[in-house]
Amino acid sequence: MLLLEASPREWRGGNSPHTRNLRCMHDAPEDVLVDAYPEEEFLQDLLKVTAGNTNEHLARLVIRASSTCRPWMSRHGVRFQPALAGTLHLSRTNAFFLGGGKALVNAYYRSAQDLGVQVRYDAPVDALDIRDGRFVAAYVGSERIEARACVLAAGGFESNREWLREAWGQNERGEWPADNFLIRGTRFNQGVLLKQMMAQGADIIGDPTQAHCVAIDARAPLYDGGIVTRVDAVSLGVVVNRDAMRFYDEGEDFWPKRYAIWGRLVALQPEQVGYCIIDRKAIGRFMPPVFPGVQAESLPELARKLGLDEMRFIKTLSEYNVACRVGTFDHTTLDDCHTEGLAPAKSHWAQPIDQPPFYGYALRPGITFTYLSLKTDAQARVYFDGKPSDNLFVAGEMMAGNVLGQGYTAGVGMSIGTAFGRIAGTEAAQAALQEAAHA
Amino acid sequence: MLDALTREAAALGNGSAVASEVARQMQICNACRYCESYCAVFPAMTRRLEFSAADAHYLANLCHNCSACLQSCQYAPPHEFAVNVPRAMAQLRRETYAAYAWPRALGALYQRNGLVVALATAGALALFLVLLLAVNGTLLHEPLAGDFYAIFPHSMMAWMFGAAFGWAVLALAIGAARFWSSQSPGSITVTPVSEATRNALTLTYLDGGHGDGCNEADDRFTRLRKYFHHLTFYGFLLCFASTCVATFYHHALGEPAPYPFISVPVLLGTVGGVGLLIGPAGLLWLHMRRHPLHFDLEQRPMDRAFIVLLFAISLTGLALLALRDTGAMGLLLAVHLGTVMALFLTLPYGKFAHAVYRAATLLKWAIERRQPNRLQVGGE
Numbered sequence A: 001m002l003l004l005e006a007s008p009r010e011w012r013g014g015n016s017p018h019t020r021n022l023r024c025m026h027d028a029p030e031d032v033l034v035d036a037y038p039e040e041e042f043l044q045d046l047l048k049v050t051a052g053n054t055n056e057h058l059a060r061l062v063i064r065a066s067s068t069c070r071p072w073m074s075r076h077g078v079r080f081q082p083a084l085a086g087t088l089h090l091s092r093t094n095a096f097f098l099g100g101g102k103a104l105v106n107a108y109y110r111s112a113q114d115l116g117v118q119v120r121y122d123a124p125v126d127a128l129d130i131r132d133g134r135f136v137a138a139y140v141g142s143e144r145i146e147a148r149a150c151v152l153a154a155g156g157f158e159s160n161r162e163w164l165r166e167a168w169g170q171n172e173r174g175e176w177p178a179d180n181f182l183i184r185g186t187r188f189n190q191g192v193l194l195k196q197m198m199a200q201g202a203d204i205i206g207d208p209t210q211a212h213c214v215a216i217d218a219r220a221p222l223y224d225g226g227i228v229t230r231v232d233a234v235s236l237g238v239v240v241n242r243d244a245m246r247f248y249d250e251g252e253d254f255w256p257k258r259y260a261i262w263g264r265l266v267a268l269q270p271e272q273v274g275y276c277i278i279d280r281k282a283i284g285r286f287m288p289p290v291f292p293g294v295q296a297e298s299l300p301e302l303a304r305k306l307g308l309d310e311m312r313f314i315k316t317l318s319e320y321n322v323a324c325r326v327g328t329f330d331h332t333t334l335d336d337c338h339t340e341g342l343a344p345a346k347s348h349w350a351q352p353i354d355q356p357p358f359y360g361y362a363l364r365p366g367i368t369f370t371y372l373s374l375k376t377d378a379q380a381r382v383y384f385d386g387k388p389s390d391n392l393f394v395a396g397e398m399m400a401g402n403v404l405g406q407g408y409t410a411g412v413g414m415s416i417g418t419a420f421g422r423i424a425g426t427e428a429a430q431a432a433l434q435e436a437a438h439a
Numbered sequence B: 001m002l003d004a005l006t007r008e009a010a011a012l013g014n015g016s017a018v019a020s021e022v023a024r025q026m027q028i029c030n031a032c033r034y035c036e037s038y039c040a041v042f043p044a045m046t047r048r049l050e051f052s053a054a055d056a057h058y059l060a061n062l063c064h065n066c067s068a069c070l071q072s073c074q075y076a077p078p079h080e081f082a083v084n085v086p087r088a089m090a091q092l093r094r095e096t097y098a099a100y101a102w103p104r105a106l107g108a109l110y111q112r113n114g115l116v117v118a119l120a121t122a123g124a125l126a127l128f129l130v131l132l133l134a135v136n137g138t139l140l141h142e143p144l145a146g147d148f149y150a151i152f153p154h155s156m157m158a159w160m161f162g163a164a165f166g167w168a169v170l171a172l173a174i175g176a177a178r179f180w181s182s183q184s185p186g187s188i189t190v191t192p193v194s195e196a197t198r199n200a201l202t203l204t205y206l207d208g209g210h211g212d213g214c215n216e217a218d219d220r221f222t223r224l225r226k227y228f229h230h231l232t233f234y235g236f237l238l239c240f241a242s243t244c245v246a247t248f249y250h251h252a253l254g255e256p257a258p259y260p261f262i263s264v265p266v267l268l269g270t271v272g273g274v275g276l277l278i279g280p281a282g283l284l285w286l287h288m289r290r291h292p293l294h295f296d297l298e299q300r301p302m303d304r305a306f307i308v309l310l311f312a313i314s315l316t317g318l319a320l321l322a323l324r325d326t327g328a329m330g331l332l333l334a335v336h337l338g339t340v341m342a343l344f345l346t347l348p349y350g351k352f353a354h355a356v357y358r359a360a361t362l363l364k365w366a367i368e369r370r371q372p373n374r375l376q377v378g379g380e
Helices: A039-050 A056-066 A069-075 A083-091 A101-115 A162-170 A192-199 A255-268 A299-304 A312-325 A413-438 B003-015 B017-032 B041-045 B053-062 B085-099 B104-110 B112-136 B156-184 B191-203 B224-252 B266-290 B296-321 B329-349 B353-368
Strands: A002-004 A022-025 A094-096 A118-120 A125-132 A134-140 A141-146 A150-152 A210-216 A240-241 A272-276 A292-294 A360-372 A381-384 A387-394
Touching: A002 A056, A022 A413, A039 A056, A039 A210, A056 A413, A056 B017, A069 A413, A101 A118, A141 B266, A150 A413, A162 A360, A255 A272, A255 A360, A292 A299, A299 A312, A299 A360, A299 B003, A312 A387, A387 A413, B017 B041, B017 B085, B041 B053, B041 B224, B053 B085, B053 B156, B085 B104, B085 B296, B085 B353, B104 B112, B112 B296, B156 B329, B156 B353, B191 B353, B224 B266, B224 B296, B266 B296, B296 B329, B329 B353
Parallel strands: A002 A118, A134 A387, A150 A387
Antiparallel strands: A022 A094, A125 A134, A134 A141, A210 A360, A240 A272, A272 A360, A292 A360, A381 A387
16 A cells, blocks of 8 residues: 655645644543534534535534544544643534644554555655546656555645636736635645546536635745634734724634634735734733734824724724723623624624734735535545546545535534545555455 | 842843744744643643743753654744754753853853763773772772772762762752742642652653653654653662662661672662663663754763763672672772762763753642633633
8 A cells, every 4th residue: 555645754644734633523521522512513513614515414424433533543543632721612522632733644654654554755646547437547757656446635726826816816806815815734735636636527516715714814924834823813802904994793703613714704805914903901812823913002003013094093993992882801701892883893802992002913814725625425436427436535625525615613624534534545445455356 | 149140040041042942932832732731841831921031941941852742843844933842942951051050150061061071080080090099009909808998998988979969969959949049930838849749750741641652763652761761760769779778887887888789788779770771771772863853962962971971880880799809899999989970070060950950840830830820812
């Protein structure tokens, strides 16, 4: 068995090194998970975030697999961490990898190599030989590698700037929004095989503009900024666009339930930029950001430092401040601090921004992964013209769009990846054995 | 004086590029926190939003250099954030040892510590060989039935080693006191003391948080470093206990050495000596295989000199025991005493200092984690 990894060893594992947990169904408290998170609730959460844009059959399969996969993961060296103070509200639904996703990736590579799997790094597959819906060979450059079965797990196309540009197109302002996107994950998900498969007539599912898209610090690196570039202060302050106008309810719901919509919100703004504005009261109440905020002793000074129109900025902030109806501030509940007569409203945690120092964080859309996928089924088979291949399978981001038509809920990417990775592996092994028996 | 020295040390720490580098990396880690279950460094980090030089020194000494965080770091080189916590912490620890050394000027001995330990060893060996020649006239002698005192009088050895050891204890105690007062950790009570003691004696934080151990050559976990360290540390303690029991026999019971093979001091020393052979040998073997990113390359001579010296003490001690009835006893005794003297002289100016500052930070952590956390940053 051979694993062809496009990246050098240091960057192996695609986007998995940036992950941290997986969402797990469970009917009773289990090792690192408290309470219960039954199948139906998990499904409802998924239906809610995807607005029903999911294959329920495959979604249920993922959910059920998520309830049994942890012992398997542990056997292959993945360790889970006990529920921690900082992540308490996720310790019911999500199991956290001790050391995060790179520790998980390391464990899987060790386990695979112990099982005799050969791993080749710096070996990007750039073409596939497929005949009558059957996998025959893969090409790494001019080298032809034949196999009895194959699992494609080459990620989305989020690292491919041109494709993103093309997918998002030009907006009504004449801008190419994707030119201002940052990529939170690996630079190796160029979508080469996705494009290959499209060209070879594989069945495709999903909208190329749908992606896990978070508003991140505009100073983040182009690739691999990962978790630290998030700015978790949004629900504690206000967010304005380039024109110093607010554009969405910052306090609609708990931040963990809302962070994944803000990338798209910012992408729709002029120049694809937003500015999160907070004051002293917010300090120590959100995850410390990796880059320090732009700091000012007054709001006009902050507007100038951020390059925003001073008059309009002051007007927006003043209107917001006046509209705040402050009750009992509590960031751990949907509190009663809200705005009145303001559009858009801020439904919770609305406090006037009036205590210096003030801080501003410029935000950009940060793409985690795209949802455009190969259509698949419960056996992870790749389809051509509605007919399943019997030796070509798909796993990971490359098929996640079957379950995630849009939206996101924390940890579900790894639930899908783990469930379908195992299915694809098992099916591919069986296909290879069958073929060997026939030969 | 203590206050003035503390201020001086703190000022030294403030200007350090290494402390700034630790602060830079902690700023990144604090926004990530994937490593929070590995050890105490990351939970201690999450109680802070900014990292002063004192914080950096605290976290650096709390770090056990297990390297689990580096292996699982999405921001490790070649990432442009270039996060390498074990290396930055190791570099800063050396600055801690130097900054808090007493007397201050001798902190410079950390600059080229491998050379310092080698010179101390050579000097101490030469001293005892010359003494042997002066007392005995030749290096070899007629067998003396293991009577060390026929070569070097008891009072001479007691004075020499008592003075060296006393100096080491004093220097380390002053360093520890200054370090402690620069940290303002809060008041010491029984519970944190017992927790810190347990964490130090069992090397809790070499477990990796999952019990699989720490990293050496690659991302594979192993408990070997913990086991070899236990053999080294407890071997050292047994040897020390052997000396204490012998002192008691000598002064309280009026029974001077040599003691038979089946006697408390000899058994303690033998068992301890074997531990102190296997432990350092294993640690050195691991150290030679360790991934180059896992530690501070400039600190390698310091680490290895200390390990080799411990090994040499044990080897010469056991050889002395085995051959104490022969004419080579005097020579072996001189060599053994030379290595022990070298250890005592370099104790406050070498790798041994890690034990003192590690213990202090473990105690600080045990105190600190019981204090309410003023931050409420939420989570994902």
